[in-house]
Amino acid sequence: MNNIQQKTKELLESGACTLIIGYEKGTGGKARPVFVRKAEHAAKLIFDESCDQNIAGYLYRQEIKNESKKAIVANNHTLKSIVELASENQIHEGDFMVLAFTAEGEIIELKSFEEIEKHVATLYHGLNDEDKATMQKIEAMTMEERWGFWENEFSKCIKCYACRASCPMCYCPTCTVEINQPQWIPVPSHTLGNLEWHVMRAMHLAGRCITCGQCAKSCPLDLPIHLLTYKVALDSEQYFDSVAGTSVCANNVLATFKTEDHENFIR
C-alpha cells in the first residue's frame, strides 16, 4: 500500500507525471477510480483486492487524451485492455506510464507495450469458479431452456447502457444504437430489442473481450450479460487459438484466415 503512495508521490513531485489515474477507497468496501494531480493527494491512492475495476477506458477519453504526462495504476484486467486497445490503434506507446504490480505486490513500472505483453503472459486468463459454474449450467440446458433463460434476463434489462459505458473496448464515439438512419436497434426497452442490443454487443466484442466482467459488475440489474461476451471469447480461443489482450500486433480473430483454422462448426 505504502509503496504505491510513495511511488506516485515521487512521480508527481518530480514532475515526471501530472496526472495519476488510480483507485481510492470508496463506499461499501469497494474501491473507486480517482484522478490525482497533486503530490499531497497521493496518499489517497490504494491498491488491493478491492481494486478490480477495469479503468483502461480512461486512457482514450477526449478530456485526458492530450495530457502528456499521465500514469495509470493498472490491475490485471486493465493491463489486458491496454494491450487490446493498442492492437486496435486506440492508444499509443509512450502516451502514458503504466504502474503495475508483481505477484508479490511489488509496484513496477512497465515501460513499453512489449513489457506489458510479457507481464500479461504471466497472468491467469480463464474464468472464475462462479462464472464457470453458471456457464456449465447454461450449456447443459436445451435450446428452449436456454432461450427461456435469456428471455427472462433480457426482459429485465432497462437499456441504460451501463455495460457499454463501462467496457473499455466500447470506444466508438457513435455507437450503432445511436444511428437512427436506419434505426438498427430499437430505442425503447423491450425483450426482443434488448436481445438485439446484447447480441450485437457480444458480436462486436468477438475476439476483443478480455473477460474482465466489468459489464456485469456495472449492470444495475445484475444481469449475467458478461457470459455472452465470455462465450464468444472462449470460442475464439477454442476454435481459432485467439486470446484477446495478449498481443499488440495481433489481428482480430474474425478478420483473419489461417489454413489450420477449424471448420467443424460449419455444417
Next chain:
Amino acid sequence: MARIGVFICHCGENISATVDCEKVAKVASEFPGVAVSVDYKYMCSDPGQNLVKEAIIEHKLTGVVVSACSPRMHEPTFRNACAEAGLNPFLCEMANIREHCSWVHEKGDATTQKAIDIVRTLVEKVKRNEALAPIYVPISKTAVVIGGGVAGIQAALDIADAGHKVVMVEREPSIGGHMSQLSETFPTLDCSQCILTPRMVDVARHPNITLYTYAEIESVDGSIGNFNVKIRLKSKSLDEKVCTGCGACIQKCPVKKIPSEFEQGLGMRTAIYVPFPQAVPNKPVIDRKNCTYYIKGKCKVCEIVCPTKAIRFDQEDSFVEVQAGALLLATGFDVLKTSAFPEYGYGKYKDVIDGLQFERLASASGPTKGEIRRPSDGQIPKKIVFIACAGSRDPAKGREYCSKICCMYTAKHAMLYKHKVHEGTPYIFYMDIRATGKMYEEFVRRAIEEDEVKYIRGRVSQVYEKNGKLIVRGVDTLLMGQPVEIEADMVVLATAGIANQGSEELAQKLHVSYDKHKFFSEAHPKLKPVETNTAGIFLAGACQSTKDIPETVAAASGAAAKVVGLFSNDMLKRDPLIAIVKKSPPPVYSSCTGCFMCIQVCPYQAIDKEEIKDRNGNIIKTISHINPGLCQGCGTCVAFCKSKSIDILGYNHDQVYAEVSALLNE
C-alpha cells in the same frame, strides 16, 4: 417526390407461364411513388427498351425498376437504355422475378404474390438510389502469361504481336509443355517438335516478351487493369548471362541416373540438365534434390569444367514484381499415371505404359530414337493392346468426364506402331470412338482400313503378366459380350487427362474458381469460354479441360484477343459500386474510430490510412481510406465496421434496410 417507373417483362413465357404479369403491373402501379407500371412480352427487345425510354421522358421518372431476369443478364442493357433517355444509369434496378421466382415456383397466386413482393423491395430501394458516375482507372498494358506450353506460346505471341508487353512464367526449365514431348500430331501426322520449336524460339526472341523459366507465381494482388504479380525465380544455380549453353557440364556430371521428366521416366538425365536438346532457353539448371554437391557438400565437377565459370552454387531464389493489366492462365494438364490402376497392375509391369510414354517411344528424339521397343527388355513388341478411356468416363474412378483427346491419339499411336513395325498387330479396346474434329473421322477410318488396327468394342477387366507376356482379359460387346484374351507384348493405357499439379493452389492465389476436378472454370460455358469469373484473368487451353492442339491454339488466340481488346483502352471504366468511409462535418470529421480492422479484413488490399489535418498540418484524426481503383465493392469491410462508418455506393445501409423493411412490413 419520387416518380418510379415499373416495367414487368413476360420474358416470352419464361415469367408469364407462372406469374400473372398483368396483375403484378397493376398492383405495382399502386405502390407509393410509382408513376407508371406496365408489362410487356419482351422488355429487352428494341420496342421494350423504347417503352422504358419513352416513359422516362414522358413521366419525368426519377427511378426505374425493370422486373425481369437476373441483373447478371440484362442490367447493363437497361442501364444503357436509361442513360440514353437521360436518366443516370445507377437509378435503374433489376427486380429478378425470373430466376428468383417464375423458374423456381409453380403457377399460382403465391408465385404472383412473391413477384409483387420482389418488385416492392426494389421500388423502395430505387427511391433511395443516388446518381453515380463511373470510375476510370489506368490500365497497365502488360500481360502475364502463366504457363509456356503451346497455349501460352500462342497467346503470348498474339499479344506481343499486337504491340503489348508480355511476361511469360514457366515452372519448368524450358517452355514447350506437353506438345514438345509428342511424336507426331493427328490428323496430319506432322512432327510435333517441327511445328512447335520455331514458335518457342519466337517467344525467346520477341522484343515484347520477357521469359522467366524455372519460375512460379508467388502472389497476386490488385485487380483488372492493375495486378501486381510477384514472381519467384527459382535458383538455377547458374548465371544465365555468362552461360553459353555449351553442355560441357551436362556431359561431365557424375549423377546420370535420374529418371527424366521429359522422357516420362523412360530415359535418364543428369543432375545439371536441360530437359531436351531443343529446349528454350537452352541453358541448364541444377536439380538440387539430386545434385551430389547439395546432398554431400562436395563434387563441383560442373564448376570445374565450365569454360565460362557460370555455375553459382550459392545462388538464391529471387523475386521480380510485375505490374500487369491482365493475367492469362495456360497451365495445361497432366495425365493419370499407370499406378492409379490396380486392375492393370498398379504400374508395376514395366510394359504397361501411358499415352505420353508411348509418345516418347515413338518420338525420333526419344530414348529409343523413335523405335518402338518395350521398356522392360528393349524387344520390339509384336502385339500391342491400347486401352482407351483408362480412367475417363468412369464414375467409379471419380472421373465421369471424357478426356476428349484419347480416341484420336490412340488411333494415331496404333497407326505409328504399324508404320514402324509392319508385322505388328495393334488392338484397341474402346467404349465409343469420338472423332468429331475436322478430318478426324477420316483419320480413324484410315487407321482401321489402311493400317488394319483391330478395334474391339469393350472394356478390359484385367492385365496380368505370364511367361513374359501381358495377358489382357476383356470383352467384346459387339460379339454379345464374348470374353477376349490377348497375349500382348505391351499395353498402352490412354489414361485420363487431369488437372495439372498445383492448379488448385494457383486458383486460390488468383481467386479463380475451379471445378471438382480442379480444372479452372470459365465465366460462361458458351458465351465466355476464355474468361474467368475474376475480371482480367483469362484462360487458354487444357487448364480448363483437356483439349487437343487445334482447340488449345484457338482458345489461346481467343484469350489473347480478349487481352488485346482490354488493352485497346487507355482507361478502364468501372462501376462505382465501391465502399466509402463516411465523412461528417468538424469536429467529428468521421465516425471512423481508426481501429483499422477493415484493413485486416479487405481481400483486395484496397484500404489504407488517411490523416485528417488542421490548417497548420497537425494531425487531428487518422481514419481509414478506401482506394476507389482497388475496391471491388465486396462489402466485407462494411460488415466488419462496428461503428457503421463504411457504406457501399449503390447498396448503402439505408437502401438495403429499406429493401428488407419493404419485405417485412408489406
